[in-house]
Amino acid sequence: MDSSLEVQSLELLKNSSAIDFQIKRSRRKSVAIHVANNQVEVRAPYNVSKQFIDEFVQQKRQWILDRLIEQEQKESEIYQIADGASLPFLGDQIMLSITTAKRNSVKLSGLELQMKLSENSAENRIKQMDKWLLNQAKTLLPDLVMLQAEQMKLQDRISGFKFRKTKTKWGHCTAQGVIQLNPLILLAPEFVLQYLIIHELSHLVYQNHSKQYWALVERYDPNYKQSEVWLTQQAHCLWYR
Numbered sequence: 095m096d097s098s099l100e101v102q103s104l105e106l107l108k109n110s111s112a113i114d115f116q117i118k119r120s121r122r123k124s125v126a127i128h129v130a131n132n133q134v135e136v137r138a139p140y141n142v143s144k145q146f147i148d149e150f151v152q153q154k155r156q157w158i159l160d161r162l163i164e165q166e167q168k169e170s171e172i173y174q175i176a177d178g179a180s181l182p183f184l185g186d187q188i189m190l191s192i193t194t195a196k197r198n199s200v201k202l203s204g205l206e207l208q209m210k211l212s213e214n215s216a217e218n219r220i221k222q223m224d225k226w227l228l229n230q231a232k233t234l235l236p237d238l239v240m241l242q243a244e245q246m247k248l249q250d251r252i253s254g255f256k257f258r259k260t261k262t263k264w265g266h267c268t269a270q271g272v273i274q275l276n277p278l279i280l281l282a283p284e285f286v287l288q289y290l291i292i293h294e295l296s297h298l299v300y301q302n303h304s305k306q307y308w309a310l311v312e313r314y315d316p317n318y319k320q321s322e323v324w325l326t327q328q329a330h331c332l333w334y335r
Contacts, residue, residue, distance in 0.1 A: 125150055129161035173334040175219040185284040200226035231257045231277035242291050251298040264290050267297035278332045289321035
């Protein structure tokens with residue numbers, strides 16, 4: 095057996111509100127606490143006592159609370175796919191208009207994104223938004239990438255494009271010259287979008303993050319560190335719900 099799970103509760107700070115946390119035992123050598131998706135997990139070796147884990151968690155309870163509050167704050171900042179909500183798109187703010195219809199359709203009219211849904215559920219709203227954004231990425235991003243590639247004299251190295259909504263990457267560049275981009279970057283500020291394009295194009299020259307690579311990025315985006323900061327602090331907003 096590689097791991098086992100236990101569930102306990104922790105009385106948290108002054109308000110004595112209880113939260114559940116899981117204990118995941120495995121062959122690891124140390125105890126660690128992971129907080130993700132508003133869930134607390136303690137990872138511990140098989141031979142560590144319950145008392146030690148309880149004391150460890152109590153010592154870390156302020157840190158746990160801070161992480162939970164931080165995640166709750168980030169959750170509240172995620173863009174909403176709802177009637178009347180606004181969403182950034184290529185540097186503009188677009189307004190969502192959601193109505194019911196026999197068939198699903200999404201159309202951008204001026205600065206209004208008209209979503210007609212056969213089922214006005216959260217799942218269908220996200221599904222249709224994903225489809226629309228993917229189509230926009232396929233239509234708009236190749237031209238934007240090629241425009242920047244021409245400035246960098248790298249257009250001949252591009253062999254194709256792919257678009258995927260992934261949780262771990264905003265973009266990827268293969269050694270064969272295929273540029274993969276996450277459609278969600280269309281919701282980022284224009285300076286961030288431009289940076290992400292330059293970031294991937296620079297990998298056509300350097301398949302690493304060496305000093306030479308970052309020097310090339312900086313040549314075409316002198317303020318790229320500003321985009322890095324934005325992605326660290328604000329990228330969670332792009333994961334609409």
